[in-house]
Amino acid sequence: MLRVGNLVKQYINEAGERKGGVSGVSFDVKEGELFTLLGPSGCGKTTTLRSIAGLEHPDSGLIQLDGRDLFDSRSDIQLPMYERDIGMVFQSYAIWPHMSVFENAAYPLRTRRNGHLSREEIESRVMRSLEMVGLSEYRNRSATKLSGGQQQRLALARALVREPKLLLLDEPLSNLDALLREQMRSEIKRLQTEWGVTTIYVTHDQSEAMALSDRVAVLNNGMIAQMGTPIDIYDRPRCEFVANFIGRTNLLRGTLASQVRAGDIAAVHTSIGAIRCMFSSSMTAGHQISFVIRPENIELQRLNGVASDTAPNSVSGLIQGKVFLGEVAEYTIGVDGDHKLIARTHPSIGLNRGDRVRASFPENKVIAICD
Amino acid sequence: MPGVLALLLLSFIRAFESFEVPAIVGLAGNIEVLSTSIYQSSRATTPPNFGQAGAYSVCLLAFLACLLYFYGRLSRHAHRYQTITGKGYRPRVIDLGRGRYASMLVLVAILLFVIGLPLAIIVFVSFQPFFGSFSIASLSRWMLKNYATVIGPGFFRSTLVNTLVLGTVTASLVVPFTALCAWLAVRRKPAAWVLDQLATAPLTFPSIVMGVAFLQVFVNLPFPLYGTLTSVIVASAVAYLPYGMRYAYAGVLQIHSDLEEASTASGAPQMQTFIKIVLPLLSASMISCWLFVFLLAVRAMSLPLLLVGPGSSLVAVSLFDLWQNGQVTELAAMGTVWVALMTCVSGCFYLVARRYRILTA
Ligand SMILES: Nc1ncnc2c1ncn2[C@@H]1O[C@H](COP(=O)(O)OP(=O)(O)OP(=O)(O)O)[C@@H](O)[C@H]1O
Ligand SMILES: [Mg+2]
Secondary structure (H helix, E strand, O other): OEEEEEEEEEEEOOOOOEEEEEEEEEEEEOOOOEEEEEOOOOOOHHHHHHHHHOOOOOOEEEEEEOOEEEEEOOOOEEOOHHHOOEEEEOOOOOOOOOOEHHHHHHHHHHOOOOOOOOHHHHHHHHHHHHHHOOOHHHOOOEHHHOOHHHHHHHHHHHHHOOOOOEEEEEOOOOOOOHHHHHHHHHHHHHHHHHHOOEEEEEEOOHHHHHHHOOEEEEEEOOEEEEEEOHHHHHHOOOOHHHHHHOOOOEEEEEEOOOOEOOOOEEEEEEOOEEEEEEOOOOEOOOOEEEEEEOHHHOEEEEOOOOOOOOOOOEEEEEEEEEEEOOOOEEEEEEEOOOEEEEEEEOHHHOOOOOOEEEEEOOHHHEEEEEO | OHHHHHHHHHHHHHHHHOOHHHHHHHOOOOOOOHHHHHHHHHHHOOOOOHHHHHHHHHHHHHHHHHHHHHHHHHOOOHHHHOOEOOOOOOOOOOOOOOHHHHHHHHHHHHHHHHHHHHHHHHHHHHOOOOOOOOOHHHHOOOOOHHHHHHHOOOHHHHHHHHHHHHHHHHHHHHHHHHHHHHHHHHOOOOOHHHHHHHHHHHHHOOHHHHHHHHHHHHHHOOOOOOEOHHHHHHHHHHHHHHHHHHHHHHHHHOEOHHHHHHHHHOOOOHHHHHHHHHHHHHHHHHHHHHHHHHHHHHHOOHHHHHHEOHHHOOHHHHHHHHHHHOOHHHHHHHHHHHHHHHHHHHHHHHHHHHHOOOOOO
């Protein structure tokens, strides 16, 4: 459906260096899919989105929508945005203050160049999209008299009214408060599935990306660090950056003592003791390995007296901090003095600061990353 | 902020190149400033000494060019100051509380003193057969003859009409043109900086210098433009381009570029975006700009002074002539009518602005 191939767009900063933007991004988005570009601030998400929309002129690369070239640096094609059949929702909503709600939503239909629409048709299509976002009773209201959430909905209705081939959403929820954000998140998901429109969603919020997306591309420094389904990315991060960026993580480092083959279970010595896990690829001895352990995969047990055995994937430590987060409690455990592990459990476990605990993690929940 | 600084700069330049006050107050006391010297050497002496006028003009120009350079630096990082965005755009009324009455009182007092007093004297004089000081006896000499002269058909009436035409046409030419130029310039469209520079250039020309320049051009044209109202309109439109430009520029700066990109994303080509989105959002600035240029054009004296001919007399110029001829009472009557008319124009604009709930930019 949408193909982005080796897209490069770099900005020249004040010192004249090429900096920022994106340097070689490639991905495919399938029909009807909700594809998310996720990454920290400044990693090039907006740049990618604006290049697809045609608001930015990329340095090189290829952008194809439905088999049609939108941009191709080799044959020098750059389709202007108004011919791209793409709907876009801006981070600032960009609702026109001089128009009513209805006029805002009708604008894309009025500017349609191929095939003039009759009054009735415009009316019915606008009302359909306003109903979809629950704004039909506000149709005559001035657009400035809408709340933040309503403006957001209107921006969505306006982007969808033309039934574009592709919908681009640039951090559409970042200006809303927590409650509204959650509400709009499910709303967007519902709208997207109902209209079946192929969507690219940009966000820096990993929980948003996890909740919404069919597939996610994690961007770092203008490049794609990893691409896959949310579960894939969460469970099998391919680099430390992705592991750290998606969810809370314990990262432990060690050196491989002997060669392993794919599928082997081996132990590696780390700063908190031996860690056993399954390796998904073969590696030679001497490799630097990072282990990712998600806090919710660490099991805590109260220890009475001194720990005796030193089994792999199990350490004893002292609880140094406790944060109550509602449905879970997050504990910081000091191991061997200055090493720390983060664990999350149900608050009913009733551990407190100063308690001695055993922290253990099953070997199939440890992810080995080699850089 | 750039809006305020731009205004500050404009006020300074206007004070520097001002001609009217030095001409009326200063010439009597033999105090000459650059602008009056230019007038003296090109009009008041016979034969006109255009060379000397040109030399004075160049001096003025050089200084003002420096000021403009600073303006350019100031507005370079313009996009940082965008204030109208698509969200939370709501005009607010600020409640000053009890301080409101006190500040109102002070303001009214100042206004009364600065504007009211001179105005009262003008109105008084306009009902007198000759210019004299205020006395009980003078009250018995009330008459309307001056007004009959001014309003009745003939020279004065055509002067009024000419001036209104001048103001309206000039403002209506300047406003749409500068709106387009400012938009192109702010959005950094290719080669738009050339437009911006061209439209700003007349700012460096004090209007009296502008007058000299246009005088030369019109005199040398193959078709008879010199002395016509059209010539004054053309010169005024060019002279006030920068002012329109500054208003429009400040206006466009306030429009967040997302609002335009949202229009492009809706399938609208550039020109349609300009007409349907930019112009309406600019309307507040454009209305105040229109009024500003209108008022500038109709009250300007130094520019038309050098250009008007017998068939194209203008109020400001006629007032100046009346003053030089010592016809103070007619001057007062004409001034009164003029002030009344201009107050009406401003009032109408205020109402229009209120109606559309636009706060002047
Ligand atoms: N117009 C520009 N001129 C120069 N540099 C720019 C410009 N726009 C973006 N950049 C740089 O390019 C990089 C990527 O910017 P981009 O806007 O794509 O980030 P982003 O991922 O959308 O970040 P955020 O989550 O904060 O919106 C940033 O480092 C930014 O400084
Ligand atoms: Mg961004």
